[in-house]
Structure formats: C-alpha cells, structure tokens
Amino acid sequence: MVEVSNLRRYNTGKGMVRIEADINFTEMDSPYPLKTIYFETKEEYADMLDDESYNAFVLVPLFVAMFHKQDLHICGKISRQLYHNVKCYVWKIFCDYSPNLAPVNFTVDGFTESKENNNGITGASISSGVDALATIYDHFICEEIPNYKINALFYFGHDRKNSPTNKSGQNRFRTLLLKNQKVAQALNLPFYYLVTNLSAFNIVINKLRGGNTISMSYIALYSCILSLGRKISRYYIASALTYEQEKIFRKASHDKDMSEFCEAYLVPLIRTEQTELILDGCQYRRVEKLKRIVDWDIARKFLNVCWFNPPDGSNCGECLKCLRTLLALEIMGKLDDYSDVFDIEKYKSSSLKYKRLCLRKYNKAPFETENVDFARENNYPMPTLEKK
Ligand SMILES: [Zn+2]
Known part of the structure; x- marks a missing residue:
C-alpha cells in the first residue's frame, strides 16, 4: 500500500512556508529518493495554503500507486466531490492513458465539510x-x-x-x-x-x-x-x-x-x-487564439513561444514552435509587428522548408494541419510539395 499521512504546515526559513505530507510504501521498498510531498510559497501568502485537507496530495500519489499496483490510502480528509470523481472516473482515465497504470483501491479517512466559496x-x-x-x-x-x-x-x-x-x-x-x-x-x-x-x-x-x-x-x-x-x-x-x-x-x-x-x-x-x-481555449484553434491577441500590446511586447529561449529572452525564429507561430503571423500580415520579439530574418530563411513540412504533416499533426487550413482560408499561397 501507498500511504499519505501527517499533513502539516511550517515555516522553512527565508520567508517561505510549506504544507507537507509523508508518503510511505508499506509492502515494497520505495524506489523514490524522497519521503515527503510538499508545496511551498512565500510566508505572506500562507493563508492561501490548504493545511486541512489532503486534496493536493491525491493525484500524483494515485498515479504512483497505480504504477506500482499498490492500493492508496490517504490518512486524513479530502473533499467529498474530489473523492467521488477520483474514485468513479479519474482512475479509468489514468488506465486509458498508460498501460503501466492498473486499477487499485483508493481509500481516505473522511471528508472535509468545506462549502462553496464563490468570491475567492x-x-x-x-x-x-x-x-x-x-x-x-x-x-x-x-x-x-x-x-x-x-x-x-x-x-x-x-x-x-x-x-x-x-x-x-x-x-x-x-x-x-x-x-x-x-x-x-x-x-x-x-x-x-x-x-x-x-x-x-x-x-x-x-x-x-x-x-x-x-x-x-x-x-x-x-x-x-x-x-x-x-x-x-x-x-x-x-x-x-x-x-x-x-x-x-x-x-x-x-x-x-x-x-x-x-x-x-x-x-x-x-x-x-x-x-x-x-x-x-478548446473552442479555438491555436491560430485563432493568436488572431485574438495579435494586436494586443502585451502580446507584441511579451509573446514568447521559443523552445530554446536565447539568453536575451527573445524567440529564436527557427525552432518548430517559433516557426508555427511565425507562419500564422505571416498569413495574417503581422510579421513586422513582432520583429522586436522574434528573429524574423532567421524565420525567412527557414519558412519555405517549414511550409513544406506543414503540407507533409497535414492531418498528421494538429498545429501544422491548422496552419495549412489557415493559409487556405485566407487564400494565402503555400508552396507545392517537392516530388520524391
Ligand atoms: Zn524558437
């Protein structure tokens, strides 16, 4: 069994406060280098931390327990609603997600009596x-x-x-x-x-x-x-x-x-x-999200999608995430508006290759597919695929 117990809150020094609980394997040696789970924030936010329920200590221990095919017991109280949803539905979603995860028994000591708080x-x-x-x-x-x-x-x-x-x-x-x-x-x-x-x-x-x-x-x-x-x-x-x-x-x-x-x-x-x-955001494709924010000064100043994050904090202009964003901006005619945060010259030298990649990945990868559709919807010319 995997047991989660001994929930406590304490100051860790340097102005930080932590809620922490022990995680213990009762029937196998733990392969993990840690014996506790914690969440830590600044002391001035201490009243935000929930030290009365184990709600934050359920999902990852459940995943771990299911991975090792061990039952999970929470030695304390959690939300009745969270318990119901995890016990009835979430375990099955985990099983569907990975063949390494098996159904296990999930038990708790009791439930918190928290009420709806609409004004938080x-x-x-x-x-x-x-x-x-x-x-x-x-x-x-x-x-x-x-x-x-x-x-x-x-x-x-x-x-x-x-x-x-x-x-x-x-x-x-x-x-x-x-x-x-x-x-x-x-x-x-x-x-x-x-x-x-x-x-x-x-x-x-x-x-x-x-x-x-x-x-x-x-x-x-x-x-x-x-x-x-x-x-x-x-x-x-x-x-x-x-x-x-x-x-x-x-x-x-x-x-x-x-x-x-x-x-x-x-x-x-x-x-x-x-x-x-x-x-x-499920109601929008990525290109539609970009279109919504494209003229927002915050996006123009701070947009950062880059996988490599060059030291100056800009976007490299040639990784896959930069390319997919820049192609959508090109189709919208907004490349110049983003020249302060992207290396547009690097993009221009890679864009033909990337457009062909999008065509090859059509219906195989979501973001490349939507960029091709976005070009078609806007009558924006795309290259032809090279014959093999
Ligand atoms: Zn990049």
Missing part, C-alpha cells in the same frame, strides 16, 4: 505563450461576468524542467519567475508563485520505464492549484488543443502527454466544493 480568487497561470495569453486576454480584458474575470496570476514550479528539486530546474524556474512577474506587473494583476517536489516522482517513473518518458506535469499543476484551495474559487487551465483536435490526435499522446490525451474531460473532474478548474 479567479486565477490563471501566467506564461508568455499563445495559449496562456489568449486565456488572460479573454478572461481578464474581455470577460463580462465579475466572478469569471481573472483577478490574480500564478506561476508554479511543478514540471521536471522548472522544478526546484534539481539545479537546472532551479535556474529555469528563476528565469521564468522574473519574466512572468514582469507580464503580471504590466497587466497590473497580483502575482503568486509556488513550488513543489512532485516532479521527482516523474523523474523516477521515467527511469523505471527505461527512459520512455511519460508526463505527469499536468496532474502536478492541478495539485498546485488545489494546494491553494482555501482562496482559489476558480482557475483557468489554458488548453493545448481544440475539442475536435483532441478527438483526432489524442492517440499520438497516449502514454506520453496527458494534456493532449485527455484534458478536455479530465480537467472538469478535478474539483472540490471550493475550487473549480475550467479548461479554457
């Missing part, structure tokens, strides 16, 4: 990518219903690449923290950050799979949100794909990327009486 924070994650900026544009700039208007932005160190549990992750976390803080300041919105050690489980599971990587970062993200459940009433998760794209392309993400495999139906299940997660 409406949050979203801040990054400078197209998905996140489109969500912030729609629900901060354009949102008409007060309860659904974003009133705070968050940045979480939850992923293998930006986790504080390793040196390179720490550096990347710091860089992105400062960058995202600047965007929040430009929007005049409160900015909060939180770190967790959950990615350490993902690193070990990838090793146990012989280096065949599987992403647990989305369930770590949802857990970070739940750890702040005392104050967060609703939280927008920016989607990667449209509803239709997830149906068509999800098989390519099987056993690899949870968000593209199942987020359309998983995210609405991750909720408590106090906190609702809303998957936003």
Whole structure:
C-alpha cells in the first residue's frame, strides 16, 4: 500500500512556508529518493495554503500507486466531490492513458465539510505563450461576468524542467519567475508563485520505464492549484488543443502527454466544493487564439513561444514552435509587428522548408494541419510539395 499521512504546515526559513505530507510504501521498498510531498510559497501568502485537507496530495500519489499496483490510502480528509470523481472516473482515465497504470483501491479517512466559496480568487497561470495569453486576454480584458474575470496570476514550479528539486530546474524556474512577474506587473494583476517536489516522482517513473518518458506535469499543476484551495474559487487551465483536435490526435499522446490525451474531460473532474478548474481555449484553434491577441500590446511586447529561449529572452525564429507561430503571423500580415520579439530574418530563411513540412504533416499533426487550413482560408499561397 501507498500511504499519505501527517499533513502539516511550517515555516522553512527565508520567508517561505510549506504544507507537507509523508508518503510511505508499506509492502515494497520505495524506489523514490524522497519521503515527503510538499508545496511551498512565500510566508505572506500562507493563508492561501490548504493545511486541512489532503486534496493536493491525491493525484500524483494515485498515479504512483497505480504504477506500482499498490492500493492508496490517504490518512486524513479530502473533499467529498474530489473523492467521488477520483474514485468513479479519474482512475479509468489514468488506465486509458498508460498501460503501466492498473486499477487499485483508493481509500481516505473522511471528508472535509468545506462549502462553496464563490468570491475567492479567479486565477490563471501566467506564461508568455499563445495559449496562456489568449486565456488572460479573454478572461481578464474581455470577460463580462465579475466572478469569471481573472483577478490574480500564478506561476508554479511543478514540471521536471522548472522544478526546484534539481539545479537546472532551479535556474529555469528563476528565469521564468522574473519574466512572468514582469507580464503580471504590466497587466497590473497580483502575482503568486509556488513550488513543489512532485516532479521527482516523474523523474523516477521515467527511469523505471527505461527512459520512455511519460508526463505527469499536468496532474502536478492541478495539485498546485488545489494546494491553494482555501482562496482559489476558480482557475483557468489554458488548453493545448481544440475539442475536435483532441478527438483526432489524442492517440499520438497516449502514454506520453496527458494534456493532449485527455484534458478536455479530465480537467472538469478535478474539483472540490471550493475550487473549480475550467479548461479554457478548446473552442479555438491555436491560430485563432493568436488572431485574438495579435494586436494586443502585451502580446507584441511579451509573446514568447521559443523552445530554446536565447539568453536575451527573445524567440529564436527557427525552432518548430517559433516557426508555427511565425507562419500564422505571416498569413495574417503581422510579421513586422513582432520583429522586436522574434528573429524574423532567421524565420525567412527557414519558412519555405517549414511550409513544406506543414503540407507533409497535414492531418498528421494538429498545429501544422491548422496552419495549412489557415493559409487556405485566407487564400494565402503555400508552396507545392517537392516530388520524391
Ligand atoms: Zn524558437
């Protein structure tokens, strides 16, 4: 059995506060280098941390328990709603996601009696990518219903690449923290950050799979949100794909990327009486999101999609993520508006090759497919494919 117990809150020094619980394997040796799970934030946000329920300590331990075919017991209380959804539905989505995950018994000691809190924070994650900026544009700039208007932005160190549990992750976390803080300041919105050690489980599971990587970062993200459940009433998760794209392309993400495999139906299940997660952006293709924000001064100044992130913080102009964004901007006639944040000359020298790649990947990859469709819809000329 995997047991999660001994939930506590304490100051870690240097102005930080943490909620932490023990994770213990009772019938096998733990392959993990850590014996606890924690969520840590600044002392001044301490009242946001939920130290009364184990809601934030369910999803990753469940994944771990299912991976090792061990039952999971939470030695404490969780939300009745979260328990119901995990017990009835989420386990099956996990099983469908990866053949390594098996059904297990999931038990808890009891339930919290939290009531709906409609007047808390409406949050979203801040990054400078197209998905996140489109969500912030729609629900901060354009949102008409007060309860659904974003009133705070968050940045979480939850992923293998930006986790504080390793040196390179720490550096990347710091860089992105400062960058995202600047965007929040430009929007005049409160900015909060939180770190967790959950990615350490993902690193070990990838090793146990012989280096065949599987992403647990989305369930770590949802857990970070739940750890702040005392104050967060609703939280927008920016989607990667449209509803239709997830149906068509999800098989390519099987056993690899949870968000593209199942987020359309998983995210609405991750909720408590106090906190609702809303998957936003499935109604738009990526090119349509870009079109919505293309004239927004914040996007022109901060848009950052690059895989390589050159040291000056700009976009390289030639990685796949830069290319797909720049082709859409080219089709819209907006390349020059983004010359301060992208290396447009590098793009121009690679664009012909990339356009041909899009044509070859038509109906095989979502973002290349939509760029070809976007060109056709706008009568924008695309090259012909070279004959083999
Ligand atoms: Zn790039």
